[in-house]
Amino acid sequence: MISTMPADILQVIHEQSEPDLASVFVARLADGACIEFVESVQPPVPADLKWVNIVSVLRGCPVGCAFCDAGGSFAGTVSAEEMLAQIDHLVARRFPDGIVPVPKWKIQFARMGDPAFNREVVRVIERVGERYGAPGFHPSISTIAPASCERFFEELVAVKRRLAFGSRFQLQFSLHTTCEETRRTLIPVKLWSFEQIAAYGERWFEPGDRRITLNFALQRGVPFEPARLVGVFPPERFLLKITPVNPTRSSLENGIEGAVDAANPENNQWITERCRNAGYAHILSIGELAENRVGSNCGMYLDQANARATGSALTE
Numbered sequence: 524m525i526s527t528m529p530a531d532i533l534q535v536i537h538e539q540s541e542p543d544l545a546s547v548f549v550a551r552l553a554d555g556a557c558i559e560f561v562e563s564v565q566p567p568v569p570a571d572l573k574w575v576n577i578v579s580v581l582r583g584c585p586v587g588c589a590f591c592d593a594g595g596s597f598a599g600t601v602s603a604e605e606m607l608a609q610i611d612h613l614v615a616r617r618f619p620d621g622i623v624p625v626p627k628w629k630i631q632f633a634r635m636g637d638p639a640f641n642r643e644v645v646r647v648i649e650r651v652g653e654r655y656g657a658p659g660f661h662p663s664i665s666t667i668a669p670a671s672c673e674r675f676f677e678e679l680v681a682v683k684r685r686l687a688f689g690s691r692f693q694l695q696f697s698l699h700t701t702c703e704e705t706r707r708t709l710i711p712v713k714l715w716s717f718e719q720i721a722a723y724g725e726r727w728f729e730p731g732d733r734r735i736t737l738n739f740a741l742q743r744g745v746p747f748e749p750a751r752l753v754g755v756f757p758p759e760r761f762l763l764k765i766t767p768v769n770p771t772r773s774s775l776e777n778g779i780e781g782a783v784d785a786a787n788p789e790n791n792q793w794i795t796e797r798c799r800n801a802g803y804a805h806i807l808s809i810g811e812l813a814e815n816r817v818g819s820n821c822g823m824y825l826d827q828a829n830a831r832a833t834g835s836a837l838t839e
Contacts, residue, residue: 533608548612552605556582556598560609560634562617570617573627578609580644581636586667586712600641606632607647607654614655623657629693631663638664639672645682652686662688665695665738668715668723680727694727695736695764696720702746709745717755724760734762734804741765741782747794749801763798763805765791785809 536557537549545563552558558579564570582598610630614623630651632638644664652660664679683692700706703717715723724735737756741747749763768781784790791807798805 532604533612535612548609550609550612552582552601558582558601558605558609558635560613562613571625573629574617574623574625575629575631576610576613577631577634578606579635580606580632580638580641584636585640586637586669586710597636600643601636603643603646603650606643607650610647610651610655618655621655623655623659625657626659627661628657628659629661629663631665633663633665637666637669639666639669639675642675642678645675645678648679649682649686659691661691661693663693663695665697665736667697667710667712668720670713670715670719676723680723683727684729689729689731690733693733693736694724695738696724697738697740699739699741700745701748701751705746709742717752721755721757721761724756728760734760736764736806737761738764738766740768741794742768743780743782745782747782747797749797749803752803753801758802758804761803763803764808765794765798765805766808783807783809 531553533550533552535548535550538546540546543564544566545561547559547561549557549559560579561575561577563575563577565573565575580601582601583596585597614621618624632644632647638644648662651657651662697710698706698717699709707714727735737752739747752761765783767783767785768779783794788807788809794807795805
């Protein structure tokens with residue numbers, strides 16, 4: 524059951540919705556920082572079968588990827604109680620009794636910020652199932668694999684095993700290119716090498732688990748040669764997920780063009796062929812275009828800079 528959350532932990536100050544698809548919430552924390560979180564469904568699957576929540580784990584992000592609007596204003600981590608307050612808000616709207624009976628309740632810890640920078644994410648994962656009476660809880664971690672976050676990754680694999688999540692736990696590494704040198708340019712922090720990611724994946728993977736995802740928000744002109752990965756990432760342990768580059772302010776200002784044609788899927792056959800020829804299962808993940816309007820895609824950022832600067836740019 525949901526515990527009573529002090530009202531001053533989190534105050535929702537703005538909501539933007541696309542009916543029957545997604546809602547984005549902007550909230551002000553007690554210290555004045557603003558974060559955002561999301562609930563969504565994935566048509567045609569109804570929300571009573573699959574419900575997706577995306578919560579913020581950082582106040583902004585320290586990385587500063589050129590295609591993401593969350594960078595450049597990092598103000599620290601989000602506490603476990605602040606993460607739970609985001610989840611509480613979403614649960615209370617849809618399940619007033621605090622019990623989440625959905626067979627697949629996916630919580631992505633990646634709305635604002637890479638979860639590897641915040642070890643409190645692991646504490647929240649430990650608490651969700653019991654707190655909300657939710658046997659269908661599916662935690663989802665998407666990370667760039669920062670080189671300074673080994674303790675987070677050790678604690679993450681430990682809780683995955685201790686709570687026997689098995690195939691309910693989704694682990695995703697954001698590569699964005701098959702060239703390590705190019706990757707270091709796209710993601711301007713010290714990162715694990717491909718070999719280090721693969722070694723961790725071997726420790727993570729157990730019989731019955733879902734394959735670990737290697738994610739590519741694919742840009743024009745960026746190397747994408749899956750055959751180069753086979754010797755490092757075994758296709759029986761890893762799959763490839765390719766997504767469009769979201770139309771964020773940063774991507775537009777930096778002139779970044781996506782390599783995935785969201786409007787004409789037939790133009791993406793070359794991606795499918797390269798993945799198949801390398802022996803990889805792959806997902807070409809093109810969401811609903813309406814998600815761009817509501818801003819529910821990863822990396823979309825609802826005027827947080829103005830909200831921080833004025834304290835009143837976003838109102839109910």
